[in-house]
Amino acid sequence: MSIQSRVSELRFVVSADCTILQDSTDPEFREYCKRWTDIDRKIPAAIVLPRREKDIQNIVQWAVESSIPFVTKSGGCSEWSTIGDDGFIIDLTLYSSVEVNAEARTATIKGGVVQKEVALRLAEQGLFTALGNGNVVGVTGFALGGGSSITNSITGFGSDQIISARLVSAKGELLDITKVSQPDLLWAIRGAGHFFGLITEVVIKAYPLSLLGSENGTIWVGAFVFPLSRAEEVANAMKILMDDDHYATSGLMMVMAPPPTRTPSLVVSARYIGEPAKAKEAYAPLYGLKPLVANGSQVPIQNTSDGREAIGAKGDFKHFGIVGLRRFDSARFLQSIEKWKELVSECPDAINTAFNFQWDSRPVKKPDFESAMCLHDTRYWQ
Ligand SMILES: Cc1cc2nc3c(=O)[nH]c(=O)nc-3n(C[C@H](O)[C@H](O)[C@H](O)COP(=O)(O)OP(=O)(O)OC[C@H]3O[C@@H](n4cnc5c(N)ncnc54)[C@H](O)[C@@H]3O)c2cc1C
Structure with missing residues (x-):
């Protein structure tokens, strides 16, 4: 029996409102097949979209009994929630909700809820949690894999926030x-x-929200742009800033050629958490260098990733390669700028590539329990 007809049997084990898409030319199928990256993206035999937990369990049991492979998809922002036509996808998009319990200070996240949704629901109740840099990233996928957050120093990692969960095991x-x-x-x-x-x-x-140190749940978000020719001065100023945990600064220093002009630049995408009046003081080493562009303002925590829509868009051939580092080494950073220049001059279509250095001037808050997340001592990422 073909895999297509076998997957059709699924209709007998799920509720009538469970969507099963099997025609890869159908626009709905193609929409649910989209991922953050097209690298290694495959076309499955079917995409199954349950709306109930019981259906999810029945689907897993059926797949195990039938020996048919499947993958789970929440936000679709990884390279792994894809499978070829020998298997199917359990897509949790239609089984998604956020319930906030303001009194207990918890949120129950179901299925494929994305970060922006959770940030908005929490902010309505005067709350926030450890979330990352992408509005469209699935919260479950993020937290299960560790989840480095913009509030690492206050909250700890995404995985440190998990209090409890419900799981369908490999036995169903x-x-x-x-x-x-x-x-x-x-x-x-x-x-x-x-x-x-x-x-x-x-x-x-x-x-x-009061833990953010501002009265209204905002944090300072800004950008400084320098020509690459000033990289050494900027790297030296950044070294001072990154090592000064007196101020809660964090962000990304990026070697890139941003559109529309594509001028090779050093862009510091910066954040400051705390008393708003002190943001300028915290970034004094950068203001002192008189950047080409220097902007910044207080932004509600739930909106801090809104400027990154282009990076979160689905499709195209994108990839993040990330390593954790012990410290910021200016000389090595300058060497990586030379590598970037070489790459872009030898391979002009690599112009969209950026080399980023991510820092947090304060250490990650450690939880009071042991877990599979072992990177609490890492606060610099290249
Ligand atoms: C624009 C962008 C910004 C990012 N920013 C950050 C950041 O700031 N910090 C950070 O730590 N990471 C960041 N990431 C990485 C992101 O956290 C991971 O790629 C994460 O795995 C994506 O989760 P997802 O649910 O969106 O992806 P999916 O592709 O849906 O899932 C990711 C993986 O989890 C599995 N999975 C999904 N749902 C479940 C489930 N319910 N049960 C079991 N397994 C499941 C999938 O099979 C897959 O292997 C970013 C990624 C992007 C694209």
């Missing part, structure tokens, strides 16, 4: 994962959560 059992019922699984899903089953729900911690 639906498990409640708490520190009492499944301590080992809870340890594992906090950082290595993609490998232990299909997570239908996570309950995460939330924090009052």
